[in-house]
Amino acid sequence: MNKFFLLALLASSTVRGQNCDLQEYKPIDGLRAESAAGGLRVTWQGERDHQLRAVFDNRNGQPMVHELAVRKANGDWSVVGRDLKPEFEVTSGRRRISEQQLAPMRQLKLALTPELIEKEKWNAFWDAPLDIPGAKGTNPDLPRSPSEIRRAKATYQAAGCQVKTDGARLEISFPGLSMGIFAGQLRFTVYKGTNLLRQEAIAKTDEPSVAYKYNAGLQGFAIDNATRVTWQDVARAWQAYEFGGVANTDPVTLRARNRLAIVETGAGSLAIFPPPHKFFFAREIELNLGYVWYRKDDDNSFSAGVRQAEHEEEYRPYGVSDAVWNRRASQSRHNLGNFxxxxxxxxxxxxxxxxxxxxxxxxxxxxxxxxxxxxxxRYKPMPGYRIAVSHFHTHFNEQLSDAGTIDLQPTWLPVFRALGINVAMMSDFHGDAHPSDPGPLRLGEQKVYFDGCRRHSDRSFLIMPGEEPDATLGGHYTMVFPRPVFWTHVRQPEQSFREQTQRYGNVYHVGSPADELEMLRQEQGLVWQAHPRTKGSSGYPDAVREMDHFRSDRFLGASYQSLPVDQSERRLCESRCFGVLDDMNNWTGAKYLIAEGDTYMKYPDDETYPHLIVNYVKLDRVPRFDEDWSPILRAMRAGDFFVSSGEVLFRNYAIEGTGPHRTFTAELEWTFPLEFVELVWGDGNMTNRQVIPATELGPFASHRFRVPFDASGKKWVRFAAWDSAGNGAFTQPVHLQ
Structure with a gap:
């Protein structure tokens, strides 16, 4: 009997004494599971010289974390938690389609069948299932009833556990989880090469129309003289609570910077945080609602974990004049209908x-x-690329005009700079100013907009005055040019398509899709569908797929945003966004997904990073404002950019070979342990993919992937990579024929 088989047999037989099934467990160097006095003991090699230990137990059907400990090299073990109970709570409401989605579908004269409503309601943005009674006109079938809201905490009847080795990680699963309308299992995952421990409820419901949020954590941390919870507040000052107060009735929400709370024991620490992006659903603002919590349960113990709020909050309006203040205060209040x-x-x-x-x-x-x-x-700089973002409604021209100076520094400017953004494509004239004015008002407002963007751009930071005009092309769309362009959304009978003015120079007057497309051609601008198949673009770009502007090379594609969020999906915006991308490329020539924010006011104390996905555009340098911005637009039109949440990055990628024998090569780097990479392709009708597991690859690593493929019958291909926390990056489709 060889040594490996003997070790596996001994581990299997002893751990089965704790009712754990090890049939899928494979001991590997640096990652072990074995029986111990307290239950199932898991040890693994962490970062640097750290070694980690977790002991899991099943006490009368209740899974417990008997111990969490860490040490440096072969030093003494420091216990950071003992006899901890996993805690989960779900709050659910009813998913409704929004009137915002229904409006364009009615304009397109689509038959609003029950089947269509059932499909489209899962793409709702303007819905707030926990808002009772709800804002009139936001959703059909209002008001909401308090009986729609259901709350439940997890209970367990675990008969045992299952232990599974998956590459360089180990999963410990306990069946028998019940949580109101949800049922499933509890799982812990440890990863060789990192100090991470992931705790998750994996559960499903058979109820229809469920929208939900969850809170999660651990209960039972011991209180002694060295124990405290620490965090950085929104101003980045360190705060601490030492449990000297009375017991809490409810969790205490911490508006912590970076969504991070830390339990300090004196001998070590345990950090608590949610996934960086997939935990967050789309909103119009990024106000820090507090995503971590603690709760002093009694004089001897406390709990801590992560949370989502139940409601949106109002952002700080601005306005020197009463008119602007009242308009922005009204908009701030309006945001409460979106959660x-x-x-x-x-x-x-x-x-x-x-x-x-x-x-x-x-x-x-x-x-x-x-x-x-x-x-x-912060988005990491990559050689040969510059980081670009798009679609932000900050009402820049309105704010500057109201302040009476273009030297007012907007609150969103330091937010973008701190994130490492190089190019910000803004979208004024959406709920502000006079976008439908034929010229006298709008052109003056455009000049303020352009002058403000010029004033606040810098050597390595360009503000491009883009727009979401929603004028003639159908649905909502974003438009950018390689220079400031004066134009109006309307063309009166006496106005020519193009006129030369003394004050503004060349001015376009657009009155039809043909006018708008011709302006884009003459100025070499680009346009793409904003939030396709949701919001005001429900039914688009499907409705315009045969129109000249969609078929034109000026129509770049559609936008990408984590909307909606379905925690059963392995990719951010898996169905809606990638469904649109793949369909567009099967319909016609090369079309791309452009990461967008589609958010409003920003402040330095917001939590913007988790809500943002960015474009890495192949550029040698950032053009200055008064230079030609064409290098940015040419790179985007050529598909020379990739989209990333920030944690997974491409160093380079290419297609090698000729004829049917091709190879997609991609050199990647990542932080969280990688989950899988994939090659996706379409033949003009159908989309297929090859998914390559990557669970054997550890954290903070890089790898050059080579994926051979037969190009026969394939119209286009693209490549993507996703990590274990749901973060990812993808290239744009490359057309082969």
């Missing part, structure tokens, strides 16, 4: 994770280690 939560279609396995990071260090050192996974919540 869509997660989708839970019947029968889908929803994953509800929380991450822990075990550390032998103090709070600040632990924070630095955790923030390495998101590059300190």
């Amino acid at each position: 869509a939560l997660y989708n839970a279609p019947p029968g889908t396995w929803q994953r509800m994770p929380v991450y822990y990071y075990l550390s032998p260090e103090d709070g600040p050192a632990t924070q630095r280690a955790v923030l390495a996974f998101t590059h300190d919540d």
